Amino acid sequence: MTARRIALTVNGARHEAETPVRQHLADFLRGTLGLTGTHLGCEHGVCGACTVLLDGRAVRACLILAVQAEGRSVTTVEGLAPDNGPLHPLQAAFCANHGLQCGFCTPGMLTTLAEFLKDSPDPTEEEVRVAISGNLCRCTGYDSIVAATMEAARALREARA
Amino acid sequence: MKPAPFRYHAPRTEAEALSLLAELAPEEGRVIAGGQSLVPAMALRVARPSHLVDINNVAGFDRLAVEDGWLRVGPLVRHAALGEGAVPGPLGRLLEVVRGQIAHLPIRTRGTVCGSLANADPASEWCLLAATLGARFHVRSLRGERVIEADAFFGGFMTTALAPDEILVELRLPVLSDAAHTGFHEFSRRAGDFAQAAALAVLELREGVIAAPRLGLGAVEDRPRRLLEAEALLAGRAPSEALFREAATTARAGLVPVDEDPYRLDLAETVIRRALSAAAGMPAP
Ligand SMILES: Cc1cc2nc3c(=O)[nH]c(=O)nc-3n(C[C@H](O)[C@H](O)[C@H](O)COP(=O)(O)OP(=O)(O)OC[C@H]3O[C@@H](n4cnc5c(N)ncnc54)[C@H](O)[C@@H]3O)c2cc1C
Ligand code: FES
Ligand code: FES
Numbered sequence: 001m002t003a004r005r006i007a008l009t010v011n012g013a014r015h016e017a018e019t020p021v022r023q024h025l026a027d028f029l030r031g032t033l034g035l036t037g038t039h040l041g042c043e044h045g046v047c048g049a050c051t052v053l054l055d056g057r058a059v060r061a062c063l064i065l066a067v068q069a070e071g072r073s074v075t076t077v078e079g080l081a082p083d084n085g086p087l088h089p090l091q092a093a094f095c096a097n098h099g100l101q102c103g104f105c106t107p108g109m110l111t112t113l114a115e116f117l118k119d120s121p122d123p124t125e126e127e128v129r130v131a132i133s134g135n136l137c138r139c140t141g142y143d144s145i146v147a148a149t150m151e152a153a154r155a156l157r158e159a160r161a
Numbered sequence: 162m163k164p165a166p167f168r169y170h171a172p173r174t175e176a177e178a179l180s181l182l183a184e185l186a187p188e189e190g191r192v193i194a195g196g197q198s199l200v201p202a203m204a205l206r207v208a209r210p211s212h213l214v215d216i217n218n219v220a221g222f223d224r225l226a227v228e229d230g231w232l233r234v235g236p237l238v239r240h241a242a243l244g245e246g247a248v249p250g251p252l253g254r255l256l257e258v259v260r261g262q263i264a265h266l267p268i269r270t271r272g273t274v275c276g277s278l279a280n281a282d283p284a285s286e287w288c289l290l291a292a293t294l295g296a297r298f299h300v301r302s303l304r305g306e307r308v309i310e311a312d313a314f315f316g317g318f319m320t321t322a323l324a325p326d327e328i329l330v331e332l333r334l335p336v337l338s339d340a341a342h343t344g345f346h347e348f349s350r351r352a353g354d355f356a357q358a359a360a361l362a363v364l365e366l367r368e369g370v371i372a373a374p375r376l377g378l379g380a381v382e383d384r385p386r387r388l389l390e391a392e393a394l395l396a397g398r399a400p401s402e403a404l405f406r407e408a409a410t411t412a413r414a415g416l417v418p419v420d421e422d423p424y425r426l427d428l429a430e431t432v433i434r435r436a437l438s439a440a441a442g443m444p445a446p
Contacts, residue, residue, distance in 0.1 A: 001255065002168060002169075004169065010410075020162060020165060021168070021169035021213075022162050022164045022167060023162050024162075024200070026388060027162065043163060043204055044201035044205070045200075045201055045268060045310075046266070047384050048265070048267065051267050054271075059271045060197075060267050062200075063196055063199070063200045063268075063271065064196060064200070064271065065169070065196070065203065065215075067169055067215075068196070068217060070171075075186070076229075115266075129351065132267055133353055134264065134265025134266065135265075135266065135305060
């Protein structure tokens with residue numbers, strides 16, 4: 001079989017579509033479903049721009065075949081603040097702290113950090129730097145991204161308290 | 162779409178996976194586990210399998226258990242799962258340190274331990290660990306099961322004793338005694354990169370002297386291996402910076418590095434000394 005029909009949940013909505021088996025998940029999200037928030041930089045796992053959540057865990061969408069997401073649940077950057085609701089605290093903090101400039105790396109930063117802050121709600125700056133060590137940003141600079149993340153972590157902790 | 166065309170199979174049982182592989186291996190059929198090495202290799206067309214046998218849905222392949230002194234790791238245990246939660250004591254603490262050096266979190270959630278071993282990159286941390294601790298490799302095909310010892314598993318640069326129709330169904334790591342001290346040190350230029358040199362030392366200290374030393378080196382030669390001459394030199398001696406320097410010099414003399422760069426041999430000496438110092442609880446040289 002060189003193409004398959006797959007069913008999966010993306011950002012809470014069920015989708016069914018045909019995909020060539022050699023298409024990776026990022027191309028499926030962007031090309032087949034039209035969700036272009038997931039970006040592609042290197043397509044070999046190094047830059048982190050394509051990072052999405054698969055059943056809640058951060059993965060490289062360029063290193064997973066679309067067929068491998070059959071029956072699974074995917075969250076992309078479009079799903080962080082559903083239905084045009086208020087921004088996710090990470091997105092709000094990125095806006096407020098100059099956490100993005102061109103925005104190319106941002107979707108991957110946000111998905112990676114969304115998972116990270118779930119596991120580590122009260123991180124040190126150093127831990128944040130390690131968490132995004134697999135996400136390359138070529139223009140903003142990491143200091144403001146780290147500052148935004150620290151602020152988002154605070155906001156998330158306060159919202160929970 | 163970057164990979165060359167292939168056909169895709171998603172077996173749900175081990176028996177089905179083994180028979181698919183028996184049928185398809187002669188036509189360049191390959192297992193895909195985490196895909197974190199194979200998918201990039203296919204994108205670069207360095208690998209062009211005609212069939213992929215995806216083992217991600219095989220029931221039971223995610224098993225991870227301690228039994229009879231061995232930590233048993235199934236083919237779907239991801240890098241992220243192999244830490245202190247898997248086994249208590251010195252082995253768990255060592256796994257925790259080692260896994261933190263492998264790529265980045267979104268790759269560790271997907272890549273598998275057995276996939277790293279089957280891939281046999283000379284710089285792979287799990288390969289170094291398996292070689293140093295004396296792991297056992299349980300492999301299966303329709304032809305039956307066999308057990309391969311660590312010193313026979315790695316055959317050279319990205320080469321193993323696995324036949325094309327065989328699946329590595331379990332890695333067994335010996336659980337370390339509570340008296341074991343471990344030290345791991347790796348050098349790479351950027352966080353998450355493959356190591357340029359990495360060393361692992363495991364030893365006990367009995368009445369002030371080193372007992373049962375194991376010293377392994379990765380990323381320098383075409384495969385990771387124990388440094389037996391240096392181990393012999395360490396046994397029965399009291400740890401000191403001078404002793405560790407001597408062990409590193411001895412080890413260096415016997416190395417056949419992957420390139421001619423003397424820098425790599427200098428790095429080898431440095432990581433060996435740092436791994437040994439960490440194991441002995443001494444400050445890093
Ligand atoms: C950006 C980046 C950085 C990385 N950095 C590191 C690093 O620092 N250290 C490191 O060790 N690795 C690193 N890796 C590689 C990663 O660890 C891979 O997960 C690992 O090498 C392969 O495991 P996998 O499950 O992804 O295997 P796959 O990619 O699915 O397969 C790799 C090979 O093994 C075979 N195979 C897989 N499982 C089995 C099995 N059970 N039986 C028989 N054959 C099998 C496949 O057929 C294939 O030939 C990195 C990868 C990326 C993308
Ligand atoms: S595009 Fe996937 S990591 Fe770069
Ligand atoms: S915002 Fe431009 S690459 Fe990061």
